[in-house]
Amino acid sequence: MQSDQLIIFENVSKFYGEVLGVNRVTLAIAPGVTSLVGPNGAGKTTLMNLMTGLLRPTKGTIRVLDIPPSDPERFFRNIGYCSQFDAFPRGLSGYHMVHSMLMLHGLSSGEAEDRTWKVLERVGMTDAAHRRVAGYSKGMRQRIRLALALAHDPRVLVLDEPLNGLDPMARAEVIDLFRKFADSGMHVLISSHIMHEVDIVSDSVIMLSGGYVVAEGEIQGVRHEMEEHPIQILVRCDRPAVIASNVFQQDSVVEVKIHNDGRGLLVSTRNPDRFYDLLNRIVLDNHIAVESVSPADENVHAVYQYLVGSNGTGSL
Amino acid sequence: MAVYKRTYTRYSGPLTSERGRFAILPRYALESVLSSRFYTVAFMLALVPHLIALALIYFRSHIDALSGLGIDARALQILSIDGGFFLNLFIVETFISFFMVALLGPGLIAPDLANNAMPLYLSRPFSRVEYVIGKLSVLLAVTSLITWVPGLLLFGIQTALTGLSWSWDNLRVLVAILLGSWLWLLTISLIALALSAWVKWRPVAAAALFGIFFVSAGFGTVSNVLLLTRWGTLLNLSSAMRMVWRWLFLSETQYRIATPPFGTMPAWTGLVTLCAVCGLALLLLAWKIRPVQVVR
Numbered sequence: 199m200q201s202d203q204l205i206i207f208e209n210v211s212k213f214y215g216e217v218l219g220v221n222r223v224t225l226a227i228a229p230g231v232t233s234l235v236g237p238n239g240a241g242k243t244t245l246m247n248l249m250t251g252l253l254r255p256t257k258g259t260i261r262v263l264d265i266p267p268s269d270p271e272r273f274f275r276n277i278g279y280c281s282q283f284d285a286f287p288r289g290l291s292g293y294h295m296v297h298s299m300l301m302l303h304g305l306s307s308g309e310a311e312d313r314t315w316k317v318l319e320r321v322g323m324t325d326a327a328h329r330r331v332a333g334y335s336k337g338m339r340q341r342i343r344l345a346l347a348l349a350h351d352p353r354v355l356v357l358d359e360p361l362n363g364l365d366p367m368a369r370a371e372v373i374d375l376f377r378k379f380a381d382s383g384m385h386v387l388i389s390s391h392i393m394h395e396v397d398i399v400s401d402s403v404i405m406l407s408g409g410y411v412v413a414e415g416e417i418q419g420v421r422h423e424m425e426e427h428p429i430q431i432l433v434r435c436d437r438p439a440v441i442a443s444n445v446f447q448q449d450s451v452v453e454v455k456i457h458n459d460g461r462g463l464l465v466s467t468r469n470p471d472r473f474y475d476l477l478n479r480i481v482l483d484n485h486i487a488v489e490s491v492s493p494a495d496e497n498v499h500a501v502y503q504y505l506v507g508s509n510g511t512g513s514l
Numbered sequence: 515m516a517v518y519k520r521t522y523t524r525y526s527g528p529l530t531s532e533r534g535r536f537a538i539l540p541r542y543a544l545e546s547v548l549s550s551r552f553y554t555v556a557f558m559l560a561l562v563p564h565l566i567a568l569a570l571i572y573f574r575s576h577i578d579a580l581s582g583l584g585i586d587a588r589a590l591q592i593l594s595i596d597g598g599f600f601l602n603l604f605i606v607e608t609f610i611s612f613f614m615v616a617l618l619g620p621g622l623i624a625p626d627l628a629n630n631a632m633p634l635y636l637s638r639p640f641s642r643v644e645y646v647i648g649k650l651s652v653l654l655a656v657t658s659l660i661t662w663v664p665g666l667l668l669f670g671i672q673t674a675l676t677g678l679s680w681s682w683d684n685l686r687v688l689v690a691i692l693l694g695s696w697l698w699l700l701t702i703s704l705i706a707l708a709l710s711a712w713v714k715w716r717p718v719a720a721a722a723l724f725g726i727f728f729v730s731a732g733f734g735t736v737s738n739v740l741l742l743t744r745w746g747t748l749l750n751l752s753s754a755m756r757m758v759w760r761w762l763f764l765s766e767t768q769y770r771i772a773t774p775p776f777g778t779m780p781a782w783t784g785l786v787t788l789c790a791v792c793g794l795a796l797l798l799l800a801w802k803i804r805p806v807q808v809v810r
Contacts, residue, residue, distance in 0.1 A: 247633075247805070247806050250633075250637050251637070252633055252636060252637055252805035252806050253805070253806055270639050270641070271532065271639045273639075274637060274638050274639040274640075275639060277637065279633065279637040281630065281633045281634070281637075289542075289546065289625075290542060294542060298538055298539075298541065298542065299634065299638060301530070301535070301538045302535060302538055302635065302638045302639070302640045303529075303638055303639060304529030304530045304532070304535065304639065305525070305527075305529065305530070306528070306530060309527060313525075346634065350525065350638075351525050
């Protein structure tokens with residue numbers, strides 16, 4: 199992929215005095231939804247601040263769509279940032295906030311007005327547009343933050359904990375919105391500590407711990423590279439004991455647990471492809487009724503736990 | 515993958531000039547100032563000295579007409595409309611503009627910092643310098659309307675009443691109104707903004723602004739007495755400003771009378787003091803106005 203479609207970090211380090219923010223980060227982020235995963239203090243916000251040009255790296259270079267942060271006019275026009283803080287100047291209404299921020303992007307008052315209404319409609323805030331932000335609920339503030347990030351039509355959306363404070367319905371809508379952005383070719387970078395949401399929405403993940411990138415890529419790919427941790431496969435069927443007694447003929451199967459309800463089993467294997475072949479044979483030979491077969495630990499939470507362990511994982 | 519289709523299109527219409535974008539910040543701040551009854555009253559009161567000056571200028575040119583109306587206006591004959599007249603007017607305005615800045619200044623930056631709003635501004639094509647200029651322009655716009663703008667109007671009215679020869683003879687007054695006002699307004703505005711950036715609680719920031727002016731003035735006077743020196747005068751910012759204004763407004767003869775060689779400081783020391791204070795305030799602002807506040 200060409201560099202004008204990538205967010206590139208080359209050996210980037212950021213230190214706050216003697217305190218490490220992130221260290222030796224090298225990444226090439228493609229369009230789509232990418233999630234930054236890690237506990238508090240892992241370096242997610244630092245990475246986002248570096249990506250959005252709010253912080254300059256102590257070492258290394260960053261280019262977003264081949265534009266360096268030293269070219270702020272082009273750089274910021276391509277980036278929409280939604281910080282995790284309730285960052286609103288006092289006294290303004292939602293409409294005025296979005297309108298003035300669009301004018302800071304260089305849009306005329308008339309054009310900014312049109313776009314303000316469009317984006318407020320997109321995030322479902324038209325009715326409350328002229329109320330003061332100070333009087334908004336947490337979910338409404340979150341929507342306005344999203345509107346601020348989206349209003350100038352950036353190509354890269356960087357969203358720090360964008361789902362916080364949203365009710366389940368709004369979360370579903372916002373996640374759907376992210377998917378639409380990604381499908382239209384945008385970069386959508388989100389940080390979240392809610393793992394199942396990351397799983398639902400992400401094309402790829404970047405896992406951080408203590409300022410270092412510990413893994414990156416599509417979650418299944420990352421999981422399959424972790425050979426020291428056998429992959430867990432959940433099989434729901436009518437006769438799990440038959441499968442359990444047969445799968446041990448494979449060396450790669452290290453553990454089998456039959457569910458208490460007698461309707462399934464959890465298999466740990468170092469070679470999932472060989473296991474699936476064997477499972478097919480067992481099912482056909484023994485006429486077993488299979489309800490479902492699914493990987494049990496190909497999710498961000500499990501992978502992160504394997505990689506980093508539970509020590510110091512904070513809110514994860 | 516669908517994500518690589520790139521069906522997305524960005525805004526490609528015309529953009530406003532980068533240079534004027536700072537003016538977006540004072541937009542709402544000025545709106546709220548103008549809609550406030552309190553500020554309107556303060557603003558009207560601030561214009562009272564200029565209205566008195568206007569009356570004096572007018573009656574000084576129409577003494578005969580006043581006599582015709584049976585009003586004894588002989589006292590006005592000793593009043594000279596010159597640099598000294600404008601100097602006195604601006605010394606009064608020093609205090610009024612200071613109070614205006616003390617009312618408005620502390621509330622300009624502190625709320626943005628308290629609400630973590632800096633990333634909001636600075637993740638756009640908008641720099642820290644533009645942010646400070648934007649906030650500064652709120653104070654400069656309001657205080658200009660009660661200092662050099664009416665000052666220039668008075669100068670114009672006096673010229674209209676007495677003729678161009680007066681204007682030519684007092685050209686330095688015109689320069690003094692502009693330079694002197696801007697120097698003073700910049701100094702107090704930058705101090706107010708620096709305090710607003712460092713002191714998040716508005717009343718405390720306003721109190722600190724008063725403290726800087728009045729406590730330092732007292733400290734300067736005490737230093738002069740105890741150390742038998744004149745340099746303590748420089749701690750008093752309004753005295754420093756007066757030194758510069760005297761030099762700007764007064765003719766050479768008037769200046770010599772107003773500043774005897776012993777007991778007063780030369781004008782340049784006042785200018786250096788004010789510039790140093792402006793520089794310090796800018797440093798404090800640069801230190802505090804950052805896109806991300808790093809908590810160690």
